[in-house]
Amino acid sequence: MTGIDKHAARADTGAPQKGQLSLSEASQLVRSKKVSPVELTRECLSRIERLNPKLNAFITVTADSALAEARQAEAEIQHDHWRGPLHGIPIALKDLIDTAGVRTTAASGLFKDRVPTQDAEIVRRLKAAGAVFLGKLNLHEFAYGGSSVISYFGPVHNPWNLDYSPGGSSGGSAAAVVAQLCYGAIGSDTGGSVRQPAAYCGIVGLKPTYGRVSTSGVIPLSWSLDHLGPMTRTVTDAALMLRVIAGYDAQDTASMDVPVPKYAATIAAKTSSLRIGILRAYFYEALHPEIQAAMEAALTVLKTLTRTQRDIGSLATGDTYASIMDPYVTILRAEAYAYHKEYVSKSPELYQTQTLKRIQAGADITASAYIQARHQLEQIRRFVAQVFETVDLLITPTSCVPPFAIADLLDPTTLRDKELLMLRNTRPFNMLGLPTVSVPCGFTRADLPIGMQITGPPGGEATVLRLAYAYEQAAEWHKRKPNLSA
Numbered sequence: 001m002t003g004i005d006k007h008a009a010r011a012d013t014g015a016p017q018k019g020q021l022s023l024s025e026a027s028q029l030v031r032s033k034k035v036s037p038v039e040l041t042r043e044c045l046s047r048i049e050r051l052n053p054k055l056n057a058f059i060t061v062t063a064d065s066a067l068a069e070a071r072q073a074e075a076e077i078q079h080d081h082w083r084g085p086l087h088g089i090p091i092a093l094k095d096l097i098d099t100a101g102v103r104t105t106a107a108s109g110l111f112k113d114r115v116p117t118q119d120a121e122i123v124r125r126l127k128a129a130g131a132v133f134l135g136k137l138n139l140h141e142f143a144y145g146g147s148s149v150i151s152y153f154g155p156v157h158n159p160w161n162l163d164y165s166p167g168g169s170s171g172g173s174a175a176a177v178v179a180q181l182c183y184g185a186i187g188s189d190t191g192g193s194v195r196q197p198a199a200y201c202g203i204v205g206l207k208p209t210y211g212r213v214s215t216s217g218v219i220p221l222s223w224s225l226d227h228l229g230p231m232t233r234t235v236t237d238a239a240l241m242l243r244v245i246a247g248y249d250a251q252d253t254a255s256m257d258v259p260v261p262k263y264a265a266t267i268a269a270k271t272s273s274l275r276i277g278i279l280r281a282y283f284y285e286a287l288h289p290e291i292q293a294a295m296e297a298a299l300t301v302l303k304t305l306t307r308t309q310r311d312i313g314s315l316a317t318g319d320t321y322a323s324i325m326d327p328y329v330t331i332l333r334a335e336a337y338a339y340h341k342e343y344v345s346k347s348p349e350l351y352q353t354q355t356l357k358r359i360q361a362g363a364d365i366t367a368s369a370y371i372q373a374r375h376q377l378e379q380i381r382r383f384v385a386q387v388f389e390t391v392d393l394l395i396t397p398t399s400c401v402p403p404f405a406i407a408d409l410l411d412p413t414t415l416r417d418k419e420l421l422m423l424r425n426t427r428p429f430n431m432l433g434l435p436t437v438s439v440p441c442g443f444t445r446a447d448l449p450i451g452m453q454i455t456g457p458p459g460g461e462a463t464v465l466r467l468a469y470a471y472e473q474a475a476e477w478h479k480r481k482p483n484l485s486a
Contacts (some may be wrong), residue, residue: 008442018043019180020481021403023237024264026183027085030077037077037088040183041132044090044287048134048181051484055157057175059095061135062102066090069132071131076130085240085264087130092182094173095136096143096219098121102133104303105164106219107141107151109348110343112388115144121215121249122186122228129244130419134182138172141355143188143221145169146196146419150352158201158403159482160448165403167197167422173231174201179484184241186346188218190332192398192426197440198231199398199451202480204468205231206238209458210381211256213242214249219310224377224429225328234478235469237265242432242461261462268272271305271470274463277312277391283425288401294442294450297395298475300393303471312394315387321428324380327373328431337362354412381433382460388457393467396439400424425453433462439468440477449477 015349018040021029029035045063052058073088080202082485093099096106098116100123105111115238119127127132138156140148148171149155156171158164159179166175170187174197177185187194189207196207206229230241243264248257278284278299303309314321337344340359387394406420429436434455441452452471458466473480 019047021183023089023232023235024085024234024240027240028087030088031082032197033077037070037132038067040088041066041090041134044134044182047179051181054162054176055159055179056154057138057156057172057179057181058092059105059107059136059138059153059172060103065150066132071390072340073130073132083128083130084244086106086244088125089183090132090133090134090174091126091184091186092134092137092176093123094139094187094188095385096139096188097123097186098217098219099133099136102136104136104219105152105486106143107139107153108351108355109152110347112152116302121214121251122245123217125245125247135172137176137185140169140171141352142219142340143169143190143193144355144358144424147190147404147409147415148172148197149406149415150354152352155406157406157466158281158448159484160202161345161446163405163407164448165200165406165409167200167403169193170231171197174205176204177201177203177231177233178482184230184232184237186245187231188221189229189430190225191430192423194227194229194231195398195426195436195451195453196423198438200403200449202449202477203231203233204235204238204437204439204478205229206242206437206461206462206465207429207435208242208246209256209435211254212435212459212461213245214252214255216249216251220335222332222338226334227430235437235465235472236264236267239465240266240436245393256459258459259299265385265463265466267465267469269466271467272307274306274393274467275391276302276309277307277387277394278309279394279396280311280317281314283396286395286400290444291397291400291450296453296459298441298452298471299395301471301474305474310391312387313389315384315432324428324431328427330365330369330373331377333362334365337365354415377431380431384432384434384483385457392456392463394455396453396455398425398453402444402446402448402450429453429455431434434458435464437468439472441475442477443480455481
């Protein structure tokens with residue numbers, strides 16, 4: 001198969017349907033009472049019913065409660081009680097985010113019947129904003145992988161070509177957004193799991209600064225590296241979602257107690273004063289030729305939008321990338337094992353084989369090795385801000401290779417190596433904790449999307465989004481969509 005139909009890479013034609021609207025466009029129509037939240041929700045549910053059997057993006061669809069939430073939003077807006085840009089907008093959640101009364105599985109047989117009694121903090125914030133929840137999205141089991149082929153519920157398929165992986169672990173989130181099954185989604189990112197699938201599906205994926213968005217009530221992979229972020233069809237949509245989900249949470253020990261800007265209000269500000277740094281070392285090495293070409297073209301566009309652009313040999317941490325990634329791996333393995341230790345000892349058969357193997361690898365991490373790695377993490381995050389003394393933002397490819405075919409990822413002897421290659425350019429920024437967004441910047445000859453990362457200093461989401469928006473408007477890659485008419 002080459003897509004949802006044989007014309008997978010061809011743009012949709014004809015008048016825009018409600019499902020083709022961006023989140024911000026739908027929001028404006030809802031606020032002006034030109035479109036009902038119930039209409040939007042029914043449109044999404046219809047598309048889910050038609051397309052999800054092919055994509056496998058959703059694990060659980062909450063149709064009845066979604067329609068009830070949409071009717072409530074409609075009534076509130078009709079009575080001029082508009083809560084904000086997400087009011088009445090249908091969205092979906094990666095299925096490791098707790099939802100009271102709705103099962104949260106982490107795509108694992110271990111939790112296939114798990115129903116939380118409380119909402120995660122991010123869910124409480126989205127509910128307060130009036131968002132409509134369509135259901136829970138498929139992922140790589142327990143988020144421990146970068147392909148979304150390892151799931152109790154089966155692999156997720158890329159809407160641009162059903163034979164290919166959408167990336168991972170937030171593969172269901174990315175597929176659902178680009179296939180217009182929802183107007184936005186929430187993903188988690190421990191090694192690139194928001195940004196890499198966003199790149200492979202041709203959407204926007206934002207990993208905020210570590211601690212900017214609470215992870216309280218989310219099934220963890222690694223407490224020290226986990227981030228939550230929005231996955232949307234446009235940069236403006238990401239800004240609107242981030243404004244709602246960001247903010248201090250006393251229940252999250254990593255939460256940042258700092259003001260949350262109105263990101264969308266400054267997103268269209270000029271970028272002509274920005275200084276751009278190109279991290280050639282490591283991030284531009286071993287690039288697939290078509291990604292290399294797309295990035296060079298993107299950098300040419302960025303030159304017209306910014307003040308200066310210069311190559312940077314390395315980050316100002318005094319560390320090589322290998323020395324950054326060594327403690328990353330130690331922390332990831334140790335913390336994943338710490339969470340799963342009791343489950344693994346009691347019910348190992350309920351895990352997918354590859355996930356179990358990865359989790360058990362953490363059993364051999366010593367306390368001294370973990371403590372040393374955590375010390376290195378704190379040092380790296382403290383000193384990385386130095387690089388932004390001479391540049392404002394960093395530009396890198398999101399991934400150095402295009403997505404692999406699902407069939408090529410089913411060999412357990414080569415799966416992890418392929419995933420690590422796909423995640424090569426994203427994982428360092430989880431260690432660094434920096435805000436990073438992936439935006440579409442081209443397509444391969446096989447019509448698979450390519451993404452570019454824009455990274456800023458700690459707390460610099462507003463500047464990251466500003467340049468991402470300027471590039472999006474100049475390049476217009478976000479307007480190209482897979483044909484979903486079959």
